[in-house]
Amino acid sequence: MGGEMIMDHTVRKQYLRLRGQLLQQRYGVPADQISESPDIFKLQSSSYLTAGHGEVVPTKQAEASRAIVGGNTIAENYAFVGVHHIFDQHTDAVTMIKFGNNDRSRLCCASLDGLVSVCDVASSPPKVLFILHGHEKGVTVKVSFLNSILHAGNSSGMVAVLNISTGIYPRGGSSKVGGKILSLTFDAAGRLLWCGNDKGTIVSFLFELGSGRLSKCRRISVSEGCGITCLSFRAWISREARDPSVLVNCAANTICLFRVRDKEGSLVLRRKFIIHHQKYLVRSTFCPIMSFRQGACVVTGSEDSCVYFLDIEREGRPAIVNKLQGHASPVLGVTFNYDESLLATSDCHGLVIVWKREKR
Structure with a gap:
């Protein structure tokens, strides 16, 4: 048994070394910028990282946003x-x-191996700060924008609310959705919550901030029997006008953009894009900076091992503006740091690649 474990570890190190060489040839990654697995049994921590999405409010006076974005096209x-x-x-x-929220360097990773890791991508060299133990199965979590409320969904189809400061589940703060909950998101105010399950259904809830009570509102069927693997909310899609929207990954080979129609969280389909997605927990995200460029971009993983950048406002032309190839298995997680200087992507083999953007 011990010999098999040593052999598996040796094979994995050889695989990682070869993969690094291939990526170095294609993208120029330095040979010393590859992290091998630390001795996780020596790492102990009771801390955990919480993060939320920032909000961008476009105005003509927002010179800082304009300076960050520049005058380039989406593809550039x-x-x-x-x-x-x-x-x-x-x-x-x-x-x-x-x-992390408003953080360029701290990256949190959750894996089906039951571990949660926190990395520092800005140190030299980048390193794993600590690894958290204790989970046995996957859990979907979402923290409110104010970092005060945690919403959790599990494989039993139950959604629950937890007050982070007290650790208390408030009375009336849970509800049965059905199926297995795969994704969660809520609006900027933390009053509307959407949950997606493995049946192809999205359910909206009203959340009372004072009492913590959840009230079920609307049920939206996206594609029967196809899992809703990711939900992301954005109040502003572009610089033109406020347009609350929800980005949805559905395991029917689609990524959908919905408009939020009313205060009860009803969703109306705006656009649908085709990607490779039928089996895995593929995720997507709105790009953080959108206020002063033409078009609006999202990034998504895919089961063809590629990372895609889509212009969701491009009409009459192909939506794909860029594609990254570097993974050897389906790409699941995608996340930008707040200034878009780095993009992190993860895959089914447990690899996390941090990509650097061209300096402008």
Whole structure:
């Protein structure tokens, strides 16, 4: 048994070394910027990282946003010149990754191996800060924008609310959705919550901030029997006008953009895009900076091992503006840091690649 474990570890190190060489040839990743698995049994921490999405409010006076974005096209803005680092601390699929809120360097990774890791991508070299133990199965979590409320969904189809400051589940703060909950998101105010399950259904809830009570509102069927693997809310799609929207990954080979129609969370389909997605927990995200460029971009994983950048406002032309190839298995998680200087992507083999964008 011990010999088999040593052999598996040796094979994995050889695979990672070969993969690094291939990526170095294609993207120019330095040979010393590849992290091997640390001795996770020596890492102990009771801390955990929480993060939420920031909001961008476009105005003509927002000179800082204009300076960050520049005057380039969508394709030029999302041109990547190389791989910043490769992390390999997980032994199973990394299903969710997230940079900290307003943080360029801290990256949280959740894996089906039951571990949650936190990495520092800005250190020299980038490193794994600590690994959290204790989980046995995958859990979907979402933290409110104010970092005060945690919504959790599980494989039993139950959604629940937890007050982070007190650790208390408030009375009336749970509800049965049905199926297995795969994804969660809520609006900027933290009053509307959407849950997606493995049956192809999205359910909206009203959340009372004072009492913590959840009230079920609307049920939206996207594609019967096809899992809703990711939900993302954005109040502003572009610089033109406020347009609350929800981005949806559905395991029917589609990624959909819905408009939020009313205060009860009803959704109306705006656009649908075709990607490779039928089996895995593929995720997507709105790009953080959108206020002063033509078009609006999202990035999504795919089961063809590629990362796609889509212009969701491009009419009459192909929506794909860029594609990254570097993974050897389906790409699941995608996340930008807040200034879009780095993009992290994860796959079914447990690899996390941090990509660096071309300097403007």
